[in-house]
Amino acid sequence: MNQIIRFTIDGTECMxxxxxxxxxxxxxxxxxxxxxxxxxxxxxxxxxxxxTVKVNGRLMTACTTPVAESMVIENLCPEIENLRKQIIExxxxxxxxxxxxxxxxxQCELQALAYxxxxxxxxxxxxxxxxxxxxxxxxxxxxQNRCILCKRCIRGIHDEKGRTxxxxxxRSNRVEIGIDPxxxxxxxxxxAQKAMDICPVGALLVREKGFDIxxxxxxxxxTPIGHDIEHHKIPTP
Amino acid sequence: MGQKITxxxxxxxxxxGKVTIHIDNEGKVNQTRLHIVEFRGFERFIQGRPYWEAPVxxxxxxxxxxxxxxxxxxxxxxxxxxxxxxxxxxxxxxxxRRLMHYGQIFQSHSLHFFHLASPDLLFGIDSDPTNRNIIxxxxxxxxxxxxxxxxxxxxxxxxxxxxxxxxxxxxxxPGGINKHLSTADKERFINGKKxxxxxxxxxxxxxxxxxxxxxxxxxxxLIDGFADFPSSYLSLVRKDGAMDLYHGVLRAIDKDGxxxxxxxxxxxxxxxxxxxxxxxxxxxxxxxxxxxRQNGWYTVGPLARLNTAEFIDTPLAQKEFExxxxxxxxxPSHKPMHAHWARLIEILHSAEKMKELLNDNDLLEGxxxxxxKKRHEGVGLIEAPRGTLFHHYKINEHDQIxxxxxxxxxxxxxxxxxxxxxxxxxREMNNKKEITEAMMNAVEVAIRAYDPCLSCAxxxxxxxxxxxxxxxxxxxxxxxxCSFQ
Numbered sequence: 001m002n003q004i005i006r007f008t009i010d011g012t013e014c015m016x017x018x019x020x021x022x023x024x025x026x027x028x029x030x031x032x033x034x035x036x037x038x039x040x041x042x043x044x045x046x047x048x049x050x051x052t053v054k055v056n057g058r059l060m061t062a063c064t065t066p067v068a069e070s071m072v073i074e075n076l077c078p079e080i081e082n083l084r085k086q087i088i089e090x091x092x093x094x095x096x097x098x099x100x101x102x103x104x105x106x107q108c109e110l111q112a113l114a115y116x117x118x119x120x121x122x123x124x125x126x127x128x129x130x131x132x133x134x135x136x137x138x139x140x141x142x143x144q145n146r147c148i149l150c151k152r153c154i155r156g157i158h159d160e161k162g163r164t165x166x167x168x169x170x171r172s173n174r175v176e177i178g179i180d181p182x183x184x185x186x187x188x189x190x191x192a193q194k195a196m197d198i199c200p201v202g203a204l205l206v207r208e209k210g211f212d213i214x215x216x217x218x219x220x221x222x223t224p225i226g227h228d229i230e231h232h233k234i235p236t237p
Numbered sequence: 238m239g240q241k242i243t244x245x246x247x248x249x250x251x252x253x254g255k256v257t258i259h260i261d262n263e264g265k266v267n268q269t270r271l272h273i274v275e276f277r278g279f280e281r282f283i284q285g286r287p288y289w290e291a292p293v294x295x296x297x298x299x300x301x302x303x304x305x306x307x308x309x310x311x312x313x314x315x316x317x318x319x320x321x322x323x324x325x326x327x328x329x330x331x332x333x334r335r336l337m338h339y340g341q342i343f344q345s346h347s348l349h350f351f352h353l354a355s356p357d358l359l360f361g362i363d364s365d366p367t368n369r370n371i372i373x374x375x376x377x378x379x380x381x382x383x384x385x386x387x388x389x390x391x392x393x394x395x396x397x398x399x400x401x402x403x404x405x406x407x408x409x410x411p412g413g414i415n416k417h418l419s420t421a422d423k424e425r426f427i428n429g430k431k432x433x434x435x436x437x438x439x440x441x442x443x444x445x446x447x448x449x450x451x452x453x454x455x456x457x458x459l460i461d462g463f464a465d466f467p468s469s470y471l472s473l474v475r476k477d478g479a480m481d482l483y484h485g486v487l488r489a490i491d492k493d494g495x496x497x498x499x500x501x502x503x504x505x506x507x508x509x510x511x512x513x514x515x516x517x518x519x520x521x522x523x524x525x526x527x528x529x530r531q532n533g534w535y536t537v538g539p540l541a542r543l544n545t546a547e548f549i550d551t552p553l554a555q556k557e558f559e560x561x562x563x564x565x566x567x568x569p570s571h572k573p574m575h576a577h578w579a580r581l582i583e584i585l586h587s588a589e590k591m592k593e594l595l596n597d598n599d600l601l602e603g604x605x606x607x608x609x610k611k612r613h614e615g616v617g618l619i620e621a622p623r624g625t626l627f628h629h630y631k632i633n634e635h636d637q638i639x640x641x642x643x644x645x646x647x648x649x650x651x652x653x654x655x656x657x658x659x660x661x662x663x664r665e666m667n668n669k670k671e672i673t674e675a676m677m678n679a680v681e682v683a684i685r686a687y688d689p690c691l692s693c694a695x696x697x698x699x700x701x702x703x704x705x706x707x708x709x710x711x712x713x714x715x716x717x718x719c720s721f722q
Binding site: 100101103133135136141205207208209210211212213214215216217 | 285286287289290292293294297318400401402405406407408410411415416606635636637
């Protein structure tokens, strides 16, 4: 049986199984910690830093930090919230995110977090980088303009033999996601859909299937990001 | 001494433009131009995008009639996904789109008549400009203003129920639609509390036509004698000659009503229509190739539709159509102010159509999308509130748009608006050395009759006020007035 430990988040007493990552432990206690590069079932990476919290006074990524006995965690303090907001703003200015015509609108985690953090306009200048749409794959279109380099597709999508299909290519600020030319051609419809679903933004799109979910029925239309966790009734012991 | 008058910016139209009027040494108007000074470039920056984004992306051209762009693009993409050329959709797909479109016509025409045009009719062209707006209408005629606002609201709610949002929805997708109408929406539109139910909308639409006819009978000089000039007309009509605002064949008539473009398939529009670029405007000048650049221009919009159609397939609008035709002795009406009359008849027709569709159970169930053999090129036409709207796309082997051509309703009306400005300028400004408010508004009233959306026409962004400046023959500014500051 897992050892249960106690810790606090913003002063609230919480309990979790020892060794659980903080972001998961918080969720089980009805507390939302935002994430972008993290995804259930994939080994955490801690690259986007959106889940940053203060653990015993130190900045840590909640997706890669296991919870420990008596931890004192700060999640909603102004300093942390402002830091997260800045990170989200930087994602927006670093790429070309035009939500109005993006079919991930309403299902996009970056957009959903921007709404949560009430980002009306970023504080930073837009970079407007020149990036390409790669439409050469028979199942997927890759729009690098929207990619936030979270690596969820690299870490989470494999073929039936367990081989990775996506990888980083180029270096520095020219880094982008590449699709293995050979394996990419053999993508099943199911894997292509999974790749689109795992992408937190609209960088990977299944071909010829856009906008089929009506407004009002998209993931974040009715339940803004985090509300399902924060409003989930936790059974009292 | 020759003069040049510039009107900039134009008010109570959508977009931004200016008018210049050149006056010769004898004080006579010898040239007028409606300049469209916005530039946007949707046709260029959509290149490279996946084709299924087009209906959602291109509708951002406009906040007044995005549904028209949304549907015209979707119709073009229907061709590309093999869903036929406007008649191959499932009953649900076709009827949901039609309901969305009639909601759009209803709200946009209501906006134009009640908010933009009615102040001129209620207060007069030469009235105090501080009253000549929707607030002035509300103070002078509360019921009329409330009707305008509520009719627009009803149309917008129809759009929301079919497209997901009142402005910039996502309902139409290549090959069909992405949702059914909910039974709750159907119920509230049919049996909802007054005023927001369809029967009340039909009643108000009838009242609006009556309001205009009453006004017309008392102001014949303004309505019948204001800047009339002969024109050809172009619109879609149903194959049997009925007015059809969503789909049909392309018909043009000459000034006498003779058919000069014989109900052709709009997939071949490039065989018949070309566009001319002039160096003083961002808005192109379309024309019928057969008649050349000088004589091939035509008018689109409500007046054109009533001129080209043989009948209307809803009873109340048909009755009004017959009166309209009878008043014009069965000939095309060339009176720009009759466009308001035509627009109101179309509001009534749209309301009747919406009622017919709301009672159709195909909206509640059935297949949403159909696809067939893929093609790499498609053209979509629709009768937008302001007239015939052309969307033309070509895609490459990777499903990316490589060519987009949009001929927007207001672009089609470019030459007629210039003609109308000329007519008014000659009448109002010959031998005048000073511009009065009434003269300036008379020019605007002529433009406004076309309900132009200059933002759409140049695919551009911004307000559209009007400014008039008066220049002598040496281009020296001698007078200037601005109607929006």
